[in-house]
Amino acid sequence: MAATTAIEMEHVWLSFEGKPALADVSCEVRRGETLVLLGATGSGKSVLLKSVLGLLKPDEGCILIDGQDIVPLSEDQLHPVRRRMGIVFQEGALFDSLSVYENVAYRLREEGIRDEQEIEHRVREVLSFVEMDAAIDKMPAELSGGMRRRVSIARAIISQPSIMLYDSPTGGLDPVTAHTINLLIMKLRDTEQVSSVVVTHRLQDAFFLANFRFSAQTQSLVPPNGGGKAGGASLARFLVLREGSVHFFGSAKELAQTRDPYLHKFLH
Amino acid sequence: MAELSIDGYLKRKVLAVQDFTYLFLNSIGSIVRPPRYLTDTLLQMDVIGVGSLPIVLLTGFFTGGVLALQSYRTLSAFGSVEFLGEVVSISVVRELGPVLTALMVAGRNSSGIASEIGSMLVSEQIDAMRALGTDPLRKLVAPRLYAALTTLPVLTVLADFCGMLGGFFVSVSTAHLTSTEYWTNAYEALDFRDVMQGLLKPFFFAAIVALVGCYFGLKTRGGTEGVGRSTTQAVVVASVLILVVDFFITKLLVGIHFS
Numbered sequence: 001m002a003a004t005t006a007i008e009m010e011h012v013w014l015s016f017e018g019k020p021a022l023a024d025v026s027c028e029v030r031r032g033e034t035l036v037l038l039g040a041t042g043s044g045k046s047v048l049l050k051s052v053l054g055l056l057k058p059d060e061g062c063i064l065i066d067g068q069d070i071v072p073l074s075e076d077q078l079h080p081v082r083r084r085m086g087i088v089f090q091e092g093a094l095f096d097s098l099s100v101y102e103n104v105a106y107r108l109r110e111e112g113i114r115d116e117q118e119i120e121h122r123v124r125e126v127l128s129f130v131e132m133d134a135a136i137d138k139m140p141a142e143l144s145g146g147m148r149r150r151v152s153i154a155r156a157i158i159s160q161p162s163i164m165l166y167d168s169p170t171g172g173l174d175p176v177t178a179h180t181i182n183l184l185i186m187k188l189r190d191t192e193q194v195s196s197v198v199v200t201h202r203l204q205d206a207f208f209l210a211n212f213r214f215s216a217q218t219q220s221l222v223p224p225n226g227g228g229k230a231g232g233a234s235l236a237r238f239l240v241l242r243e244g245s246v247h248f249f250g251s252a253k254e255l256a257q258t259r260d261p262y263l264h265k266f267l268h
Numbered sequence: 269m270a271e272l273s274i275d276g277y278l279k280r281k282v283l284a285v286q287d288f289t290y291l292f293l294n295s296i297g298s299i300v301r302p303p304r305y306l307t308d309t310l311l312q313m314d315v316i317g318v319g320s321l322p323i324v325l326l327t328g329f330f331t332g333g334v335l336a337l338q339s340y341r342t343l344s345a346f347g348s349v350e351f352l353g354e355v356v357s358i359s360v361v362r363e364l365g366p367v368l369t370a371l372m373v374a375g376r377n378s379s380g381i382a383s384e385i386g387s388m389l390v391s392e393q394i395d396a397m398r399a400l401g402t403d404p405l406r407k408l409v410a411p412r413l414y415a416a417l418t419t420l421p422v423l424t425v426l427a428d429f430c431g432m433l434g435g436f437f438v439s440v441s442t443a444h445l446t447s448t449e450y451w452t453n454a455y456e457a458l459d460f461r462d463v464m465q466g467l468l469k470p471f472f473f474a475a476i477v478a479l480v481g482c483y484f485g486l487k488t489r490g491g492t493e494g495v496g497r498s499t500t501q502a503v504v505v506a507s508v509l510i511l512v513v514d515f516f517i518t519k520l521l522v523g524i525h526f527s
């Protein structure tokens with residue numbers, strides 16, 4: 001039976017040179033849900049994201065991906081797990097020496113696909129999804145920050161992952177580009193049922209992801225329970241980290257109504 | 269407090285040796301375990317081998333020339349100028365060729381490797397690589413190691429020849445030896461053990477050049493400033509290690525020679 005949660009963290013501890021970066025972190029992300037990760041700089045958001053992908057190993061605790069604990073897995077054993085996940089790094093982390101086409105095709109080649117026609121078809125398809133078809137032959141150095149993030153999203157989604165991780169995908173971008181990126185995150189969640197973790201400093205982005213959903217039928221934004229969405233399940237939950245510990249974990253409504261002085265300061 | 273810091277220092281050094289050994293064994297292990305990155309290896313052979321060719325040839329030529337010039341004065345004092353070919357060929361083939369070639373390649377490539385991998389690390393490209401299902405040791409370290417192992421011995425042979433050529437020009441123009449005198453003397457002076465010594469060393473030096481560059485690249489911390497620091501450390505450590513390892517290999521081989 002498939003697990004109902006896409007990601008589950010149980011009492012995760014991780015330290016660097018004796019300093020805890022994550023301290024007893026527990027949370028979960030349900031299928032098709034977005035977990036918005038908030039916190040001050042250095043609170044452990046990126047560390048948490050990298051732990052979920054197995055790039056960092058916790059000292060203690062479990063991290064379950066689709067019900068499988070990835071903490072004891074070796075690098076080779078992690079590859080099939082990572083194949084179901086995609087990540088968008090803060091600055092895109094595109095390979096400088098490869099063109100946009102080769103960057104996006106990278107994962108397919110690593111998976112052993114040799115049919116160049118199939119590769120090209122899939123690359124064009126995902127680049128079209130992120131509206132970057134025109135940049136297919138460009139090098140990463142020729143792209144703007146927003147374009148790099150969009151190519152990075154294309155690279156991450158080419159193998160149709162069921163989980164997406166975004167590390168400050170809209171950081172340092174203008175509002176229009178940031179909206180385009182948020183829309184892409186939302187489209188993946190609402191049309192492809194991709195579970196996601198989004199690290200962000202921009203509260204407007206966080207509440208945008210929680211308060212709207214993308215309707216494939218009308219090709220427009222609708223309220224969470226509008227447009228025939230069954231069950232009224234939550235689209236996004238919030239996790240606020242403070243010095244590596246979970247300070248808040250709950251819905252957008254609970255966060256907005258909180259009287260906690262730290263969160264209050266953080267939100268206003 | 270002092271005890272603690274010495275303790276910490278020693279632990280860091282032991283950890284560095286452990287990491288370096290891990291890097292070496294895993295890179296070597298990827299010969300038998302797929303995936304193998306042949307295109308990347310060929311690309312690195314071009315960067316390390318073909319790219320280093322001009323500086324290696326020039327270094328070899330002028331080293332041989334200078335050696336002949338310096339030896340000429342001493343040999344002429346004993347009336348043994350005809351041995352100039354022997355002095356140049358033995359010195360170049362046994363010692364100067366392999367060591368100077370390795371030092372030049374280290375200066376050019378250990379730094380390049382450290383800065384390239386260091387930049388990839390600080391811009392999260394290595395994390396992205398791992399996230400996309402690639403082992404950076406197989407994709408980045410192994411191709412550089414194989415490229416260095418295959419190209420450095422070839423570069424050394426070419427540098428040896430250029431060194432002897434440099435010695436030849438000086439011998440003919442300054443010491444007024446004939447071409448036959450020089451080349452016959454140079455050729456006959458070399459035996460199998462000299463050539464073996466000269467061809468064995470580049471394999472050790474190649475491993476140092478590639479692995480030290482990769483090690484410091486992968487250990488880069490602290491953004492672009494850290495990349496600069498790694499680059500410098502890679503060149504310094506690789507150069508010193510080449511000289512130290514050269515001493516021990518020479519001692520070992522000379523010991524075998526006389527036993």
